[in-house]
Amino acid sequence: MMKNMALAGNGMKKLILAVLLLCLVIGQIQVEAKSCxxxxxxxxxYNTCRLTGASRPTCAKLSGCQIISGNKCKPPNDHLTLDPDTEEVNVLNFCKLGCASSVCNNINAALGNEEANDAVESCDQACSSFCSVHVGSATVVA
Incomplete structure (x- = not known):
């Protein structure tokens, strides 16, 4: 019983880590939409400075970035600015991969049989659906 609780705790840690990574990616999109x-x-x-809680102007001054009122950066300050045609695809793929690797792989490790394969396939589909809905709305906001 203790072993099952340890496996469940380990799976929960991985799930929390995946959610945190997803939040950081979505947060980065919102930052990149306003900083060049x-x-x-x-x-x-700039990103490290913002994670410490410093203001946008302070971090922009420290890093050499610019804060703009629009959402399109111009050269030479357009490095790592997300292209509207690709940002959703990149975040969507990251979400699906993170969800599947952290949540679905734990099912396979815990059960390890034919039943697990069906459960993992359903889990992959659930990750795909979840990410498609939530990533689409998050990138529109950014």
């Missing part, structure tokens, strides 16, 4: 950076280093400095 000239390099990968500048983008990383």
């Amino acid at each position: 950076c000239p390099s990968t280093t500048a983008r990383n400095v």
